[in-house]
Amino acid sequence: MEFAQQLLQYLVSGFSTGAIYALIGLGFAIIYNATGIINFAQGEFVMLGGMLTLFFLNVARFGMIPSIILAILVATLCGVVFNRLAIKPLKKPSPLNLVIITIGGSILMRGLAMLIWDKDTHAVPAFSGSEPLDLAGATILPQHLWIFGITILAIAGNKFFFYYTISGRAMRACSYNSRAASLVGIAVERMVLFSFLLSSALGAVAGIIVAPLTMTSYDVGVMLGLKGFCAAIIGGMSSGIGTVLGGIILGILEALGAGLISSGYKDAIAFIILLLILFVRPQGLFRKAETERV
Amino acid sequence: MSRTVFSVFLGILLTAAGAFAAEPIKIGALFAVTGPAAFLGEPERNTAQMVVDEINKGGGIKGRKLELVVYDTQGDSTKAVQAATRLIKEDNVVAIIGPSTTGDSMAVIPVVEKAKIPMVSCAAGMKITDPVKKWVFKTAQNDTLAVEKIYEHLKKRKVSRVAILTVSDSFGSSGREQLKAQAAKFGIQILVDDTYGPKDTDMTSQLTKVRGTQAEALICWGTNPGPAVIARNAKQLGLKMPLYMSHGVSSKKFIELAGDAAEGIMIPSGRVIVADLLPKSDKQKKSLMAFVKDYQNHYRKEGDHFGGHAWDAVMLLKGAIEKGGATPDGIRNQLEKTRNFAGIGGIFNYSPADHAGLTKDAFVLVEIKKGDWVLVK
Numbered sequence: 049m050e051f052a053q054q055l056l057q058y059l060v061s062g063f064s065t066g067a068i069y070a071l072i073g074l075g076f077a078i079i080y081n082a083t084g085i086i087n088f089a090q091g092e093f094v095m096l097g098g099m100l101t102l103f104f105l106n107v108a109r110f111g112m113i114p115s116i117i118l119a120i121l122v123a124t125l126c127g128v129v130f131n132r133l134a135i136k137p138l139k140k141p142s143p144l145n146l147v148i149i150t151i152g153g154s155i156l157m158r159g160l161a162m163l164i165w166d167k168d169t170h171a172v173p174a175f176s177g178s179e180p181l182d183l184a185g186a187t188i189l190p191q192h193l194w195i196f197g198i199t200i201l202a203i204a205g206n207k208f209f210f211y212y213t214i215s216g217r218a219m220r221a222c223s224y225n226s227r228a229a230s231l232v233g234i235a236v237e238r239m240v241l242f243s244f245l246l247s248s249a250l251g252a253v254a255g256i257i258v259a260p261l262t263m264t265s266y267d268v269g270v271m272l273g274l275k276g277f278c279a280a281i282i283g284g285m286s287s288g289i290g291t292v293l294g295g296i297i298l299g300i301l302e303a304l305g306a307g308l309i310s311s312g313y314k315d316a317i318a319f320i321i322l323l324l325i326l327f328v329r330p331q332g333l334f335r336k337a338e339t340e341r342v
Numbered sequence: 343m344s345r346t347v348f349s350v351f352l353g354i355l356l357t358a359a360g361a362f363a364a365e366p367i368k369i370g371a372l373f374a375v376t377g378p379a380a381f382l383g384e385p386e387r388n389t390a391q392m393v394v395d396e397i398n399k400g401g402g403i404k405g406r407k408l409e410l411v412v413y414d415t416q417g418d419s420t421k422a423v424q425a426a427t428r429l430i431k432e433d434n435v436v437a438i439i440g441p442s443t444t445g446d447s448m449a450v451i452p453v454v455e456k457a458k459i460p461m462v463s464c465a466a467g468m469k470i471t472d473p474v475k476k477w478v479f480k481t482a483q484n485d486t487l488a489v490e491k492i493y494e495h496l497k498k499r500k501v502s503r504v505a506i507l508t509v510s511d512s513f514g515s516s517g518r519e520q521l522k523a524q525a526a527k528f529g530i531q532i533l534v535d536d537t538y539g540p541k542d543t544d545m546t547s548q549l550t551k552v553r554g555t556q557a558e559a560l561i562c563w564g565t566n567p568g569p570a571v572i573a574r575n576a577k578q579l580g581l582k583m584p585l586y587m588s589h590g591v592s593s594k595k596f597i598e599l600a601g602d603a604a605e606g607i608m609i610p611s612g613r614v615i616v617a618d619l620l621p622k623s624d625k626q627k628k629s630l631m632a633f634v635k636d637y638q639n640h641y642r643k644e645g646d647h648f649g650g651h652a653w654d655a656v657m658l659l660k661g662a663i664e665k666g667g668a669t670p671d672g673i674r675n676q677l678e679k680t681r682n683f684a685g686i687g688g689i690f691n692y693s694p695a696d697h698a699g700l701t702k703d704a705f706v707l708v709e710i711k712k713g714d715w716v717l718v719k
Binding site for chain 2: 050051054057058061062064065167168169170171178180187188189258261262263265267270271272302303304306307310311312314315
């Protein structure tokens with residue numbers, strides 16, 4: 049009984065961290081699906097979400113809700129500016145160039161955040177209290193429910209957007225074949241910009257809702273970004289349920305690893321899975337090899 | 343040509359004028375003002391400068407002013423060694439304060455030992471003064487003392503089974519070593535010995551493991567933000583056992599980060615944070631209040647332990663210079679004779695066999711109640 053209860057807590061903990069990874073992973077997947085770019089600066093938008101909320105809350109003294117809205121807007125604006133200044137001017141973007149540019153962008157954003165704010169960690173108030181909720185002996189916090197809820201909303205929203213709206217379909221068309229898409233009259237550049245806008249907004253949302261749990265600092269995006277990237281890879285870079293399952297698998301394995309084996313291996317577990325998937329199933333766990341379809 | 347002659351004259355004139363006003367005593371300082379250890383180096387630099395200014399305002403030492411030459415090591419051992427060499431060879435300092443970190447201090451030790459310049463390190467690592475090096479002293483409290491303080495309290499409460507959770511960096515592993523090494527002496531049994539990463543954001547797995555054992559108390563060793571996450575996770579899981587943290591989080595920042603979850607947590611800490619709660623009979627009270635008030639006036643911020651290490655270093659040097667004169671030899675010999683110096687970090691008693699100078703009484707145990715510190719008797 050004792051062990052069963054422990055196991056349940058590991059699963060619940062893993063599930064809740066996994067949902068965080070999933071939400072961040074979705075941001076990676078959206079840009080990848082629209083442009084083929086893996087945006088390694090995605091983690092920094094997560095950081096921006098948390099830090100900006102804190103800034104508007106503590107320095108500008110706005111309420112919680114206006115702070116959150118402003119933080120999402122400013123972070124999205126940063127995403128757009130990043131796209132305009134760093135990605136768009138490229139004449140012949142090769143994947144390697146893009147990877148290096150996004151990594152450079154992430155270092156720049158982190159450095160600026162450190163200079164503008166500071167090097168300290170900051171606490172962000174929880175949305176609805178911090179009294180733990182009991183789930184058959186395992187506990188979670190109200191903030192976890194927010195994370196679950198927003199993740200579900202994000203998947204549903206994505207699904208709807210990419211499959212049932214003109215813009216979403218146009219973005220998908222760009223990812224399959226941008227040349228053909230432009231021939232049928234899709235403004236490819238605008239779609240790319242749009243995908244950056246969407247994913248930086250999503251990154252900021254993720255950053256804001258996880259900040260009350262993880263706290264926030266200028267360098268919080270590094271690890272969260274990497275874990276989100278793992279989640280997206282496990283899920284085969286799908287902007288839907290695949291990445292979410294990827295995140296949750298990752299979270300649960302980490303929690304079980306830390307609890308049953310040793311916490312020293314926690315991060316190792318995540319990255320071993322990442323490497324294994326890249327070697328064995330580069331298309332992700334849940335996706336049928338798509339190359340045939342294109 | 344005439345210009346050269348003129349400048350030579352000017353130079354001679356100025357030197358002569360300087361000699362009349364008694365040359366200042368040059369003290370070097372190596373602090374990690376920027377870089378990852380800036381949270382140590384910055385308050386240390388601020389404090390050292392503040393204390394030196396105060397001493398000069400009061401007429402200096404025996405009519406001679408102090409001059410503080412500060413170099414930033416950026417927490418980088420190579421830079422620390424370069425800066426130390428520069429202080430000794432070019433600036434001709436009579437003594438060195440710092441460096442801020444154990445790594446930098448260990449790197450600089452061979453340099454000062456060779457040049458025979460006394461150094462008062464502000465880092466905590468035990469190996470800096472163990473074994474004793476002739477020219478090296480330190481002001482920061484050893485980790486061992488904090489461990490002893492916690493174990494002593496556990497023993498008083500008749501708790502013998504504990505779980506330890508340490509961060510996987512140098513601070514945590516040093517704490518872990520000490521926790522394990524001292525356990526037997528206090529009759530304490532470590533049931534769970536687990537770690538967490540400095541950037542981890544969820545420690546419920548480790549705490550669940552702890553909850554499933556017979557452990558009666560949890561000791562966590564780390565610097566912010568990890569311990570705050572652990573405090574919050576412990577509250578989430580409804581962990582009933584008392585929670586002890588290390589002196590690495592004895593600042594208001596920890597209470598701010600952990601929020602309600604900080605309630606009831608116990609921390610071995612230097613006396614700075616509880617200066618105003620100390621009884622009048624406390625020997626350190628006078629120094630502590632002076633430091634806290636000065637720092638507040640100068641920098642509009644609360645003085646902390648790290649600044650305190652620099653305060654102690656400057657004041658110890660001042661005492662040594664007053665008694666032994668401003669030569670490296672004199673300073674070293676007098677430093678070693680320091681007895682009952684009530685500073686910020688504790689009451690220092692240096693001797694030829696002990697260049698760390700503190701006992702476990704350098705720490706007090708504080709408990710967090712209603713978002714503030716309370717002394718545990």
